[in-house]
Amino acid sequence: MFAALLDTWSRGMLRLARSYVSTSDSAEEVVQDTWLAVIRGIDGFEGRSSVKTWVYRILVNTAKKRGARESRTVPWSSAFERDGDPPLDGVGAADGRAPLPPAWKDLPAAWSVPEGEILASEVRGRIGAALAELPARQRSVITLRDLEGCSSEEVCAILDISPANQRVLLHRARTAVRKRLEDYFEAMRR
Structure with missing residues (x-):
């Protein structure tokens, strides 16, 4: 049962974790930490939500903690300019342009x-x-x-x-x- 969940959900969990942390390696560690937390805490699962929701909630909390920790450090590579490009602003009204159309x-x-x-x-x-x-x-x-x-x-x-x-x-x-x-x-x- 656990192996099936691992195979089924790990890729999606990795994609979601990647949205909180800076590297793919960090995302993989977050997913591993999540599965360890699931194994340790399975007895505490109360069934108030689906198992998937519970596991993904653990993932989000773990990824947020890791992302916050990473944001407090400055990687060595950031000391060097890349292509001289300014950082991209958000899309839409926030950067002064007209609102985006609702469809293609x-x-x-x-x-x-x-x-x-x-x-x-x-x-x-x-x-x-x-x-x-x-x-x-x-x-x-x-x-x-x-x-x-x-x-x-x-x-x-x-x-x-x-x-x-x-x-x-x-x-x-x-x-x-x-x-x-x-x-x-x-x-x-x-």
Whole structure:
């Protein structure tokens, strides 16, 4: 039973943990620490939520602690400039631009098979980059809802947020990702 849960949930847990910590290695450690906490605390599980919600709540708490600890340290690599690019601001009204449209301007064109694989890989990379730029709470909500397939109620329980807040965070996250992809597809058409 435990091995099945481990196989089924670990990839999703890793994606969610990655939204709180700075490296993939840290995310893997968070997932390991979560499973250890689950094993130690299984006798304390009261059944007031699903097992998945309980495990993911432990994951979020563990990842938040680790992320906070990491944010108090400055990595050596940050002492050096990278490409001289300024940091990216948020998307939408916060950076002074007009609010984003509620849907795609134009649907992306279908790709031919040979170049489709390469372009699909590039788009996956763009989606990953867009997700990485989101604020942590938006990234967590979109990861749980769209990548993990959690219900709205599960997301609210895991992240301890209200349904209204969950909807707002999900909308903002989807809009930001869609905007980044629209910019990419528009540049490809030129």
